[in-house]
Amino acid sequence: MAAVIKESKTDRIFLLFTYLFLGIALLCVLYPLVYIVSASISSPTYVNSGEMWLLPKGITFEGYQRVFENQAIWRGYANTILYTVVGTLVNLLVTIPAAYALSRSDFVGRGFFMGMFLVTMFFGGGLIPTYLLVKQLGLINSMWALILPGAASVWNIIVARTFFQSTIPKELQEAAHIDGCTNLRLFWKIVLPLSSPIIAVMALFYGVGHWNSYFNALVYLNDEAKYPLQMVLRQILVLQEMNSSRIGTATSGETAMAMNARADVAALLKYAVIIISTLPIIAIYPFLQRYFVQGVMIGSVKG
Amino acid sequence: MTHSTSSRSNSSKSGFTRFRAPKAAAVVLSFVLGASLLAGCSDSAEPKAGSQESAANVNKEGFPIVKEKVTLRMMGPDVGVQKWADMPAFQEMEKKSGISFQFDNPPLDSFETKKNLTFASGEYPDIFYAASLTQADEVNYGSQGILLPLEDLIDNYAPNLKKILDDNPEIRKSITTPDGHIYSLPVINQQSIWYRSPMWYNGEFLDALKVSEDKLPKTTEELYDLLVRFRDEDPNGNGKKDEIPLVSVKLDDVRSWLLGAWGIYGEDIYNDANGKVHFARTEDGYREFLTYMNRLWKENLLDHETFSQTPEQKKAKGANNQVGLFQDWHAYFTHGGEPTTNDPMFVPVKSDSVDQPAVAIHPGLSTGSFAITESNPAPEASIRWVDYMYGYEGAMLFDKGPEGLMYETVNAEDHTKKWLPLPDKFNSREDYRGTLTPNYGTPAPTLLSTDLQKGLKEEFDVWVDKQNEEKILAYDPQPPFPILYLTPEEQAEISSLRSDMDTYVQQMEAKFVTGQEPLSGWDNYLATVKQMGSDRMIEIYQTAYDRWKSS
Numbered sequence: 001m002a003a004v005i006k007e008s009k010t011d012r013i014f015l016l017f018t019y020l021f022l023g024i025a026l027l028c029v030l031y032p033l034v035y036i037v038s039a040s041i042s043s044p045t046y047v048n049s050g051e052m053w054l055l056p057k058g059i060t061f062e063g064y065q066r067v068f069e070n071q072a073i074w075r076g077y078a079n080t081i082l083y084t085v086v087g088t089l090v091n092l093l094v095t096i097p098a099a100y101a102l103s104r105s106d107f108v109g110r111g112f113f114m115g116m117f118l119v120t121m122f123f124g125g126g127l128i129p130t131y132l133l134v135k136q137l138g139l140i141n142s143m144w145a146l147i148l149p150g151a152a153s154v155w156n157i158i159v160a161r162t163f164f165q166s167t168i169p170k171e172l173q174e175a176a177h178i179d180g181c182t183n184l185r186l187f188w189k190i191v192l193p194l195s196s197p198i199i200a201v202m203a204l205f206y207g208v209g210h211w212n213s214y215f216n217a218l219v220y221l222n223d224e225a226k227y228p229l230q231m232v233l234r235q236i237l238v239l240q241e242m243n244s245s246r247i248g249t250a251t252s253g254e255t256a257m258a259m260n261a262r263a264d265v266a267a268l269l270k271y272a273v274i275i276i277s278t279l280p281i282i283a284i285y286p287f288l289q290r291y292f293v294q295g296v297m298i299g300s301v302k303g
Numbered sequence: 304m305t306h307s308t309s310s311r312s313n314s315s316k317s318g319f320t321r322f323r324a325p326k327a328a329a330v331v332l333s334f335v336l337g338a339s340l341l342a343g344c345s346d347s348a349e350p351k352a353g354s355q356e357s358a359a360n361v362n363k364e365g366f367p368i369v370k371e372k373v374t375l376r377m378m379g380p381d382v383g384v385q386k387w388a389d390m391p392a393f394q395e396m397e398k399k400s401g402i403s404f405q406f407d408n409p410p411l412d413s414f415e416t417k418k419n420l421t422f423a424s425g426e427y428p429d430i431f432y433a434a435s436l437t438q439a440d441e442v443n444y445g446s447q448g449i450l451l452p453l454e455d456l457i458d459n460y461a462p463n464l465k466k467i468l469d470d471n472p473e474i475r476k477s478i479t480t481p482d483g484h485i486y487s488l489p490v491i492n493q494q495s496i497w498y499r500s501p502m503w504y505n506g507e508f509l510d511a512l513k514v515s516e517d518k519l520p521k522t523t524e525e526l527y528d529l530l531v532r533f534r535d536e537d538p539n540g541n542g543k544k545d546e547i548p549l550v551s552v553k554l555d556d557v558r559s560w561l562l563g564a565w566g567i568y569g570e571d572i573y574n575d576a577n578g579k580v581h582f583a584r585t586e587d588g589y590r591e592f593l594t595y596m597n598r599l600w601k602e603n604l605l606d607h608e609t610f611s612q613t614p615e616q617k618k619a620k621g622a623n624n625q626v627g628l629f630q631d632w633h634a635y636f637t638h639g640g641e642p643t644t645n646d647p648m649f650v651p652v653k654s655d656s657v658d659q660p661a662v663a664i665h666p667g668l669s670t671g672s673f674a675i676t677e678s679n680p681a682p683e684a685s686i687r688w689v690d691y692m693y694g695y696e697g698a699m700l701f702d703k704g705p706e707g708l709m710y711e712t713v714n715a716e717d718h719t720k721k722w723l724p725l726p727d728k729f730n731s732r733e734d735y736r737g738t739l740t741p742n743y744g745t746p747a748p749t750l751l752s753t754d755l756q757k758g759l760k761e762e763f764d765v766w767v768d769k770q771n772e773e774k775i776l777a778y779d780p781q782p783p784f785p786i787l788y789l790t791p792e793e794q795a796e797i798s799s800l801r802s803d804m805d806t807y808v809q810q811m812e813a814k815f816v817t818g819q820e821p822l823s824g825w826d827n828y829l830a831t832v833k834q835m836g837s838d839r840m841i842e843i844y845q846t847a848y849d850r851w852k853s854s
Contacts, residue, residue: 044615045619046619047619048613048615048616048618048619049616050616128420131420131423131424132423219416219420222407222408222409234412235383235412256500256632256636257632257733259744260632260636261731261733267615
């Protein structure tokens, strides 16, 4: 029926502007992506001089070749996958049950626990005390230092709690109880199967977080063999930066030459590494996007 | 619905208590955190180092250093080439000295963070090696007793170092903090000359314009004329007017070289021959410099991307053979290709207002390289260990690895050496060197004397030395400002003064040079900088300088 109605002139102008703005937004988002892809297969000289601004110029695959030869990058890749998988599992294991428990109105002390959770959103120990805590727990230089301290994100617990509150009706729970179902069984057999959207969203939130994080690794890990991919990437980029800023005061000519050589390699590797490290997330995203939009909306309905 | 039933039953008070709950929790939390902090500190209260027992275990001369083997914990930056434990330099030294190490090597790029965390955590390594401790670190942690004062240890256990400090009192002055103690040992570098990497002319441009090396500009006007020729006469011969006569990134690279034309030694704080401290950015000569740079800008002689480009962009222009005059460590870093003797070094130019250009050289010293902490059980052995690096043999061991790998001695009398062939799996000697010693790309405690390179110089190195001789050392150069320590109070005042001033000065420089602000605005600029406290800043540095001089 709606299609029959003829669009008025103002409607059409409105539509035109909508397309225009969306088009501009698309360009803004697309350009950096295309640029990085092009830069990764262009000669660094053209990239640095600004001659390569959209399409690849002086095509070379040396960057990729070097990436594939570089053991540190692959080791980082394996580490990142391990940390992301294990980390996300731990996150879900902690977040979903906590959120469900907090969503139950008959949970005694709910207000108190929620309050305690909320405190941590506004007050944190700061870097040094947190570091000391992790150190005394004996987690320094272990993968658990990246996983345990951030296992429960209060923000995500609230989002998941709101989901449970608004989608799992109380009647369902009462009916199950009347049939003699225990709380544990209720959670496993009834609540979880109904919650796949929120689980997917939480997995994506946490997973992307683990994939992109480098700061915890920077602070807690000492052994380069344990570095996640983002740290390896950071190392490559920082070494290049450092070269440019420090070469003026380098202590010897030999050092300067070594740093210069490293900078050349870094320039070559930079964009290829960015592509390789972001590719998995980009590849997974379309499959989870459906849940993603849905889940975020769910979380936002009731605060 | 979200409110729990229990709090609701508490009637009117419920709102009150619910608000208080987080507060109470915060108090509890802060106690817990406070306690963990204290716990961290109390852990470090181990027995004070430097007991008689540790001294008794040390041989005063010769090797091994210790009678009974000692293992110490060392922290230093890893450049990612080789594990320190596998480096022949350390292995050889362990064999000689009887001291072995447990290494903690955060990568160079995150070393600063890790170092600060280590100090904060209260569990220190026994030794910091090549650690780039800042002067503030030394003053802070030294006064807290975390870093041990080294002067007595040097007197009793470090003959090489003691001799250097006695022969060069200005080095001793420069590593002594205001409380009279030495908390760190320096890198002493007698090989380095450049305060900033030099500027170089594009040799191909000069050849095309038939300018021979002895005809290079010696005054600012001659330089101007040459830059005009770079611009107009198509020296790269591609038929396009794409030459950039003078290229720069934010002027940081070329400023200090050109300021010399107006008698200014450094781009920031410097002292003149009479011991008076100046701030370059308020000097008349700096105004002349701005006028000159503005002229270059207006006539398209200075790269118009100066204030927006990155060093990588600058290098790309160099590799494209577009630039005439540029700064870099070696010309080929920017110009591209292999090391070449075809790109001559910039000759310092002078303006009419001075008789001779002011030229800066490197002070040959950087502090904060080596320190011993309070947790070290064997400070005497540690200082004897590092003292070896301040003699020829030890410096050589840690500069090029044990003899017979990279080099061998030709004449033991005058220290002449020659290179050995490079193992196949390495692309360059530097790559190989990185696997032998930690002194690769790090500021390690040592004496880099010219003797170390005897016989090992390539043709290119010899040429660079000659350029240095003719174009820097011939101009009676001086370090702009001695290396000295500020007291914590001075440091704090300087930091607060500078935070705004530096930004303002930097912005105004760009505005003056690009002509966005006419030079008639100079008086205004000067008044603003003075109002921001430049006079007070000079006064503080003058006090520090006088203290340094008289110590």
